[in-house]
Amino acid sequence: MHFRLNGQTADVDAEPTEPLLDVVRRAGCTGPKEGCWIGVCGACTVIVDGLPVSACLYLAGMAEDADVWTVEGLTADDPALVDAFADAAALQCGFCTPGQVTTAWWVAHRPDVDGGPGGARSPGGAGGPGGDPDVAALMAGNLCRCTGYQAIRAAVETYRAGH
Amino acid sequence: MSTVVHPSDVRVDAVRKIVGAEEYAGDVSLEGMVHACIVRSSERHARIEAVDTSAALTIDGVLRVVTAGDLDCALYGRIVRDIPVLAVDKVRYLGEPVAAVVATTRRLAELGAAAVVVEYGPLPAVVTADAALEPDAPLVHEAPWEYARAVVSPDDPPNLQSRAARGTRQEAEAALAGAAHVVDETYVTPAGHQGYLEPQCCVARWNAEAGSLELWIPNKTPYRLVEQLAACLGRPAASIELHPVAIGGDFGGKGSPMAGPLCAELSRLVGRPVRLALRYAEDLAATNPRHPTSIRVRMGCDTGGRLVGLVVDAQVDGGAYAGYKPMPEVSLRGIGHAASSYRVDAAYVESRIAYTNTVPKGHARAPGSPQITFAVESALDELALRSGLSPWEIRRRNVLRTGETGHEGVRYAEHRAAEVLERAERSIRPATAPAGTRHGLGIALYDRPTGLGYTSLRLTARADGDLDVGVAVPDTGTGSHTVVREVLAGALALDPACLHVRHLPTGALPGDQGVGGSRVTATLSSAALLAAERWQARGGEDSIVVELRGEAEEPITSYCAQVAQVAVDPTTGELTLLDLLTVVDVGTVVHPASHQSQVDGGATMGIGFALYEDLELDDGQVWASNLGEFKLPSVRDLPSLQTEVLEGGKGVGPANVKSIGELVNPPVAAAIANAVFAATGVRLRRVPLRAEDLWEALYPATAAAPGRPAVPAAAAAGPAPGGSSEQP
Amino acid sequence: MPATEFLAPSTLEEALGALGGDDTHLLGGGTALALLLKTGMVEAARVVWLGRVAELRAITELDGELRIGAGVTLHTLSSSPLVRRHCPSLARAAGLAANIRVRAVATLGGHLVHADPRQDCPPVLLACGATVHLASTAGERALALDEFLVSFLETAILPTEVLTYVHVPIEPGRREAYVRFTPGSEDDFPTVGAAVALRADDAGALTDLEIGVGAVGARATRHRPDPALWRGRPCTAPTARAIGAAVAADVAPAPDHRRSARYRRHVTGVMVERALSDAWGAAPLPGTATDPSPERGAGALHEH
Structure with a gap:
């Protein structure tokens, strides 16, 4: 298959029905990790044509001619992204980190927020719409077992504020 | 542009993890490497009648199908060696490895595994601890006392894995008989996976000519794993080397040999390097989750609210094998620490762990403590209610003071329980519950000793004047390698950026006890100070190796109080955690960012245990079979997490440290359950605390029509201790 | 293969x-x-x-x-x-x-x-x-x-x-709401999802009402409660409660080892009631012509 990977042309052998995750990892980008394998944890997050996707669920055939970015490419020329996570100590074991960093890039660069304002409801379900979705709403779906998310939120807020 | 403000404060592993360059076992790719997949039992308990490998072997790319008869190894285990690498003659749980397929790609190995046909002859199964310990229960193991390093004898009840007891039952019973107020309740906790995001994985390379074995495996006790593998494979320990790889989350789950022995055998059998990586569903169903418990607590106090008697009987489901427990007595030590924060005249604590036909259980962050702390700290609130005291007051009256010795018989250097409670009470920020919900506030207290152990370190001068620091212990993510750098930098008066910490292969250093037992920071900081001392006193050498065999001068424990505020929607039972305050008792904090991360992560793991996590182990089957079903807390589930650090404690060793990682998760569930009671008058004695259970308690099926009951039962309960109020 | x-x-x-x-x-x-x-x-x-x-x-x-x-x-x-x-x-x-x-x-x-x-x-x-x-x-x-x-x-x-x-x-004047109930983690499928579409006349009385419910039965279901309960009335709390109860009686909770049929039926009624309240009381939800969000692709708020 043919696609662009981190800005470079990539021609690789791939089955069109295999997960894109396996393809990018074979191509040397092992930052994206296999975690849950069902699109829930976010460890395999990559950017395809500007949006984050679970590479474990994204069939390689769908990425033909697409513009694919992994954490390696996103951080290569973006020290602010690296610094935001490093300075906030927004990681522990590091396994979810490439996915968190990748989603953080999207949060800062793609603000078209699903559902518009009011995506989050009050606890009892009785509240109405209102309030801007915060980093937590945007980062939802990238699980971290180590940090309790506080430092990750701070890192993403810092990085987004710089954009 | 780069805006690094304090480069020397950045964790040693930060940048390589952020850019995706850190190497985990699943990233290791060796020349000629092939892939394996496990064929797992579809039965709880059954004889293996036949294994038909013929269809699998017709698949192009499948190299070999391996069953128990092909192996040349013994049973393995951390203490009790009762785990077969592949099931022999019978299977004891659903998901147990029966065979393995090796193929040129992982996909082909998986297809091969799916094509292996196993015929079973079903046997009666026991799937709960209670059933397993009945006199006539079917036997999970016919003669468990015959296993190497067994802790049971033929005189024990059938299916007993281990029994641990402390105190004298008669004395404690007599004290309860004389108590003014007594609580007698049973608390239940489920099986729960550690939730590390990196599935178990191993890469093994067997070198037949050299007779050596190399492994890349996320294991937090590498030197012990070498011994376990040597015993299992019948090889000299010196012929086995573990290469360092990052560990993608541990929380107790990465301390067992797990994929190691099988992967090693497969490599020997096919003569090539083999990678054996589990899918997450396999990990959830068939590795070593947290033990489910049923804990009966009987606790009594006198008319002044002073604790006079405590009897704890914990029934624990150990699953099909005992080999994933590393304690010499094969117990969950946390259970033995029941009510260790308090003065109790007479206490008796007994736990019985049973073999069952379920997934074998292992250690999970503070093993046994989340379970027992949920039970005891809930019971204490129940006792407070009976004796007319507030939850705060009953704790204040009973916490140990410095100089006192608790019912465990250990004389700790200090007890800062009262100070921690006082700080907690002063630090509460009242949270606002949404309209239509009820607010409640709950407190729980916990204490945990800091350990000290064995490790080794190597310092080597570099040509550029910097220092290489070789460590024997893996950093499971806690920041332990950063701790080494910080302590050394301080002792040697060097810029931390001049110290390069690296985890070395097992052959490179004398040894290490591994991660666990709340001892890593204490052990590493003590070792780093010793190394700094030797380095400064060295002669002409440009490299030194130090070994630290730590023995604490006096026992150290530290306290954690947590205050939860909840909102309960009485119409649906929905429970929202509004705020969680954590007060921790510390000595010297070596790396504040890593320390805070451990507090936040521990509190969040406690929230998961309290509210979400349940493998739904039912009838021997793990029903929550993927991370969509087994829910870990997500970023938007979290309330405001507040931390108060009580400085000035006396810690272990010259670095004066207290442990943190396992201090913070145990009390969360009781704090929330106590807050729910304060809000509603409903006492939930089973975690996870579920909306439906709360609603059922508010509106029992017999009392109300299915639509909407008219009168909330809790309305009659009145204000509960801890503070309760109905929001407008 | x-x-x-x-x-x-x-x-x-x-x-x-x-x-x-x-x-x-x-x-x-x-x-x-x-x-x-x-x-x-x-x-x-x-x-x-x-x-x-x-x-x-x-x-x-x-x-x-x-x-x-x-x-x-x-x-x-x-x-x-x-x-x-x-x-x-x-x-x-x-x-x-x-x-x-x-x-x-x-x-x-x-x-x-x-x-x-x-x-x-x-x-x-x-x-x-x-x-x-x-x-x-x-x-x-x-x-x-x-x-x-x-x-x-x-x-x-x-x-x-x-x-x-x-x-x-497209029905001008249609008021809508969707409420999902996730009593565990927010990042989960709903235990109940309830949608309401209604219209009212100039006098503030209900003229049309359609309800959709998800996550309860074997498929998402459509419900049209007896007009006697609501037609010609304002959507007051008692009316919403009666409609919720009618829908709760109408759903067929599928077998589920996680949550009892009784509980899901009850919560269905509550969520329908809340969706009615949202639809009736809420100002039009965001999405007017002034909304800056683009149809798709690069955003306008934080353009890089």
């Missing part, structure tokens, strides 16, 4: 021509099919991906209806100004589904054909009276969504058909 054939037609006609063979599967975004393929629950000889069929990726306003292409992703649906204006509860429901990575690829067509009863969009589409359009080489047909959904993971689509468009009537 014969390799799976992967086709990416660029027109509907080509796509239709590729269907009908054994083990041929249509692929929308793959979040469901990829799982089934990976776990071996589905073996495919041929996969036909609709992502290159441009006409199926558009949202248009047509003859008083919103015409949503089956290839529109949930992310596009939720951020579409047209959808936000004419069917705000659909934008909201689409934006609540799963996480951004799923919404970025999952398509409305795939969503509906997969027919998992816990999905967020079907209750809204049922309440708003959506129809689905199906095409095959033999021609086209339209079905009310209520007829299209059959049971758990089962719909009325034929192996030779492609779901092409979803039509949602």
Whole structure:
């Protein structure tokens, strides 16, 4: 298959029905990790044509001619992204980190927020719409077992504020 | 542009993890490497009648199908060696490895595994601890006392894995008989996976000519794993080397040999390097989750609210094998620490762990403590209610003071329980519950000793004047390698950026006890100070190796109080955690960012245990079979997490440290359950605390029509201790 | 193992021509099919991906209806100004589904054909009276969504058909709401999802009421409570409660080892009541012409 990977042309052998995750990892980008394998944890997050996707669920055939970015490419020329996570100590074991960093890039660069304002409801379900979705709403779906998310939120807020 | 403000404060592993360059076992790719997949039992308990490998072997790319008869190894285990690498003659749980397929790609190995046909002859199964310990229960193991390093004898009840007891039952019973107020309740906790995001994985390379074995495996006790593998494979320990790889989350789950022995055998059998990586569903169903418990607590106090008697009987489901427990007595030590924060005249604590036909259980962050702390700290609130005291007051009256010795018989250097409670009470920020919900506030207290152990370190001068620091212990993510750098930098008066910490292969250093037992920071900081001392006193050498065999001068424990505020929607039972305050008792904090991360992560793991996590182990089957079903807390589930650090404690060793990682998760569930009671008058004695259970308690099926009951039962309960109020 | 054939037609006609063979599967975004393929629950000889069929990726306003292409992703649906204006509860429901990575690829067509009863969009589409359009080489047909959904993971689509468009009537004055109940983690399927679409006359009395419920039974269901309960009345709290109770009595909770039928029935009533309250009381949801969000692609708020 043919696609662009981190800005470079990539021609690789791939089955069109295999997960894109396996393809990018074979191509040397092992930052994206296999975690849950069902699109829930976010460890395999990559950017395809500007949006984050679970590479474990994204069939390689769908990425033909697409513009694919992994954490390696996103951080290569973006020290602010690296610094935001490093300075906030927004990681522990590091396994979810490439996915968190990748989603953080999207949060800062793609603000078209699903559902518009009011995506989050009050606890009892009785509240109405209102309030801007915060980093937590945007980062939802990238699980971290180590940090309790506080430092990750701070890192993403810092990085987004710089954009 | 780069805006690094304090480069020397950045964790040693930060940048390589952020850019995706850190190497985990699943990233290791060796020349000629092939892939394996496990064929797992579809039965709880059954004889293996036949294994038909013929269809699998017709698949192009499948190299070999391996069953128990092909192996040349013994049973393995951390203490009790009762785990077969592949099931022999019978299977004891659903998901147990029966065979393995090796193929040129992982996909082909998986297809091969799916094509292996196993015929079973079903046997009666026991799937709960209670059933397993009945006199006539079917036997999970016919003669468990015959296993190497067994802790049971033929005189024990059938299916007993281990029994641990402390105190004298008669004395404690007599004290309860004389108590003014007594609580007698049973608390239940489920099986729960550690939730590390990196599935178990191993890469093994067997070198037949050299007779050596190399492994890349996320294991937090590498030197012990070498011994376990040597015993299992019948090889000299010196012929086995573990290469360092990052560990993608541990929380107790990465301390067992797990994929190691099988992967090693497969490599020997096919003569090539083999990678054996589990899918997450396999990990959830068939590795070593947290033990489910049923804990009966009987606790009594006198008319002044002073604790006079405590009897704890914990029934624990150990699953099909005992080999994933590393304690010499094969117990969950946390259970033995029941009510260790308090003065109790007479206490008796007994736990019985049973073999069952379920997934074998292992250690999970503070093993046994989340379970027992949920039970005891809930019971204490129940006792407070009976004796007319507030939850705060009953704790204040009973916490140990410095100089006192608790019912465990250990004389700790200090007890800062009262100070921690006082700080907690002063630090509460009242949270606002949404309209239509009820607010409640709950407190729980916990204490945990800091350990000290064995490790080794190597310092080597570099040509550029910097220092290489070789460590024997893996950093499971806690920041332990950063701790080494910080302590050394301080002792040697060097810029931390001049110290390069690296985890070395097992052959490179004398040894290490591994991660666990709340001892890593204490052990590493003590070792780093010793190394700094030797380095400064060295002669002409440009490299030194130090070994630290730590023995604490006096026992150290530290306290954690947590205050939860909840909102309960009485119409649906929905429970929202509004705020969680954590007060921790510390000595010297070596790396504040890593320390805070451990507090936040521990509190969040406690929230998961309290509210979400349940493998739904039912009838021997793990029903929550993927991370969509087994829910870990997500970023938007979290309330405001507040931390108060009580400085000035006396810690272990010259670095004066207290442990943190396992201090913070145990009390969360009781704090929330106590807050729910304060809000509603409903006492939930089973975690996870579920909306439906709360609603059922508010509106029992017999009392109300299915639509909407008219009168909330809790309305009659009145204000509960801890503070309760109905929001407008 | 014969390799799976992967086709990416660029027109509907080509796509239709590729269907009908054994083990041929249509692929929308793959979040469901990829799982089934990976776990071996589905073996495919041929996969036909609709992502290159441009006409199926558009949202248009047509003859008083919103015409949503089956290839529109949930992310596009939720951020579409047209959808936000004419069917705000659909934008909201689409934006609540799963996480951004799923919404970025999952398509409305795939969503509906997969027919998992816990999905967020079907209750809204049922309440708003959506129809689905199906095409095959033999021609086209339209079905009310209520007829299209059959049971758990089962719909009325034929192996030779492609779901092409979803039509949602545009009804000025329709007030809508969608409420989902997730008593555990927020990042989960709902235990109950309830959608309401209603209209009232100038005097403030209810004239139309449609309700959709998800996650309770084997499929998302449409409910039209007895007009005697509500027609000609304002949507007061007692009225909402009576409507909720009627819907609760009407649902058929499917067996589930997690939650009792009694509880889900009860919560259904509560969520319907809350959705009614939201729909009745709320100002129009966001999604007016002044909304800065683009139809899709690069954003305007934080342009890089």
